[in-house]
Amino acid sequence: MNYLSSEDVRVLEGRANDIRLSIIEMLVAAGSGHTAGPLDMADIFALLYFSVLKHNPEEPNWEDRDRLVLSAGHICPVLYATMAHAGYFPVEELTTLRKFGTRLQGHPHRTALPGVETTSGPLGSGLSQAVGMAIAERMDNPYTSKFIYCVTGDGEWQEGQMWEAAMLAGKEQLHNLVVIVDRNGIQIDGYTKDVMPLESLRDKFEAFNFDVQEVDGHNIRMVNDAIGKAQSVYGQPSVIIAHTVAAKGVDVFERDFRWHGNPPGKGPEDRVSRDEQSKVALKKLRTLGGMIEPSDS
Amino acid sequence: MFASHIDKKITTPDVDMVPSRNGYGEGLVAAGEQNEQVVALCADLTESTRTHLFKEQFPERFVQVGIAEQNMASVASGMAAMGKVPFIASYAMFSPGRNWEQVRTTIAYNDANVKLIGAHAGISVGPDGATHQAIEDMALMRVVPNMVVIAPADSVEAKKAVVAAAQYQGPVYIRVGREKTPVVTTEASPFAIGKAEMMLDKYASSERSVGIVVTGTLLYVALVAGRELNEQGIAVSVLHMPTVKPLDTEALASLAAEHDSIVTVEEHQAIGGLGGAVCEYLSETNPKKVGRVGVHDMFGQSGTPEELMAHYGLDQAAIVKKVKEVV
Numbered sequence: 086m087n088y089l090s091s092e093d094v095r096v097l098e099g100r101a102n103d104i105r106l107s108i109i110e111m112l113v114a115a116g117s118g119h120t121a122g123p124l125d126m127a128d129i130f131a132l133l134y135f136s137v138l139k140h141n142p143e144e145p146n147w148e149d150r151d152r153l154v155l156s157a158g159h160i161c162p163v164l165y166a167t168m169a170h171a172g173y174f175p176v177e178e179l180t181t182l183r184k185f186g187t188r189l190q191g192h193p194h195r196t197a198l199p200g201v202e203t204t205s206g207p208l209g210s211g212l213s214q215a216v217g218m219a220i221a222e223r224m225d226n227p228y229t230s231k232f233i234y235c236v237t238g239d240g241e242w243q244e245g246q247m248w249e250a251a252m253l254a255g256k257e258q259l260h261n262l263v264v265i266v267d268r269n270g271i272q273i274d275g276y277t278k279d280v281m282p283l284e285s286l287r288d289k290f291e292a293f294n295f296d297v298q299e300v301d302g303h304n305i306r307m308v309n310d311a312i313g314k315a316q317s318v319y320g321q322p323s324v325i326i327a328h329t330v331a332a333k334g335v336d337v338f339e340r341d342f343r344w345h346g347n348p349p350g351k352g353p354e355d356r357v358s359r360d361e362q363s364k365v366a367l368k369k370l371r372t373l374g375g376m377i378e379p380s381d382s
Numbered sequence: 383m384f385a386s387h388i389d390k391k392i393t394t395p396d397v398d399m400v401p402s403r404n405g406y407g408e409g410l411v412a413a414g415e416q417n418e419q420v421v422a423l424c425a426d427l428t429e430s431t432r433t434h435l436f437k438e439q440f441p442e443r444f445v446q447v448g449i450a451e452q453n454m455a456s457v458a459s460g461m462a463a464m465g466k467v468p469f470i471a472s473y474a475m476f477s478p479g480r481n482w483e484q485v486r487t488t489i490a491y492n493d494a495n496v497k498l499i500g501a502h503a504g505i506s507v508g509p510d511g512a513t514h515q516a517i518e519d520m521a522l523m524r525v526v527p528n529m530v531v532i533a534p535a536d537s538v539e540a541k542k543a544v545v546a547a548a549q550y551q552g553p554v555y556i557r558v559g560r561e562k563t564p565v566v567t568t569e570a571s572p573f574a575i576g577k578a579e580m581m582l583d584k585y586a587s588s589e590r591s592v593g594i595v596v597t598g599t600l601l602y603v604a605l606v607a608g609r610e611l612n613e614q615g616i617a618v619s620v621l622h623m624p625t626v627k628p629l630d631t632e633a634l635a636s637l638a639a640e641h642d643s644i645v646t647v648e649e650h651q652a653i654g655g656l657g658g659a660v661c662e663y664l665s666e667t668n669p670k671k672v673g674r675v676g677v678h679d680m681f682g683q684s685g686t687p688e689e690l691m692a693h694y695g696l697d698q699a700a701i702v703k704k705v706k707e708v709v
Contacts, residue, residue: 152463195492213452213488214459214488217457217460221421221461224443249450
């Protein structure tokens, strides 16, 4: 694992803030898309792309790279923004999100953009693909230190296919697979506990032979430590349940499930009017100055 | 008469009877010997789909996913992303039936180099009943971009199709049957993805003629029906079309140019499969009367294969009748 100094953590927090700004800008330009998930996963994506992943933005198909599979394809604004900031393509291209002819399809498409490992969006199938990658890698290299990371939503675990994939990962003892669950507690129709309760996720994963860790998904050092431990697990796949605050970073959007599938300018107006939503979000993020507020989750 | 390369025994009672699924098992082993990246996945139907032949030979390249066809499709996609050439096999009703969206998104749209084998295709599955009789699978796969759709005529051709699919870059769907069916083709018979083959040239000298286009294991009955019709004085040719997508439009155009009307024959819904594909093509290029032998918008049921083929109008008598209707 990579050990992070306090300075490293501060730099990553700054990256996460830049990513959040880009997310807001691209969603406003697109006029549609998902807000809450991308914002709340910005810290983890900054950590992954700027510290954890073995990858090379100048050679996206480098054979020995780690693989990052985004199973919850709808949170792709955070993937695209992070990839742009990491150097895969110009940051200016981010505002083409969802527009005709763009490489930044509304849900990620592998053949459209180098560096996107797989096409996703229909929920539940990304984990299976990550499991397939982990099995194939192990066939070729039983002592592999190449990791397959799979980012899933939490609502996504209502899909049966996720548990089919989890069952196979447990059976195959895929210790080169690290699953990260964005446990933000919301989905498009409401709070996960109301739509379809998921708990106890920990018990469920343990029953499927996963090594389970739970972390504050906004505490970069804590997530990094968990990934380091996951990398050293043997004979089991790992899952990190990252407890996040939906729409983290823009306080007037946070924790409201109605921000799941709406962009700034089209969200709920209880706390901020539609004409003000994008301005308030950008101002809020600019004044954070790289400091991520302590999570209270 | 019949093409010179087909098995001479088809005109005798000694015709070899082999399930076309056997060709999958043998072809998979051959493909595995040719290319060490070939891997196989199965969802608890390893022996029934004949994947066990590969499993026995290459145990380290076989993945048992359990009864989980949706997972199997996407796991295969992930393996393809790492350079493998995965074959996934189940009953056609479950794959590509149950897992259609995973096949569409994670294999076809994702352009993953995965090969799908739909075993127990057609109503000749018999006593298992309609739940297990896939007669919609070619339609499901044909509408998906990037997907190649093949219905081999017999076990010999199925083996060739599997080897060809392993060499082809991109998604391929191959349907095979459960029941023993006549072996028509031989090692000498040509096979290439996307190529049709004339198997019977009309030899009666009637004023009007009919071109039969057939896919899959009904090739045998189409040939014997064609011979019967020529003997009765009706000029009939039989074009064997194992690849339903991409359609061999050149061969189809020639057939249409040389015959007054067309009959399509398939063990599948008359909607959306070979019959649909032929009608779509001809209506845009050379409109003429097309009769379709297939299942007409119904589900199957339990019964012996023979009873079902007769009941749903997929046997020799049904082909003869349809030709006489359209001639």
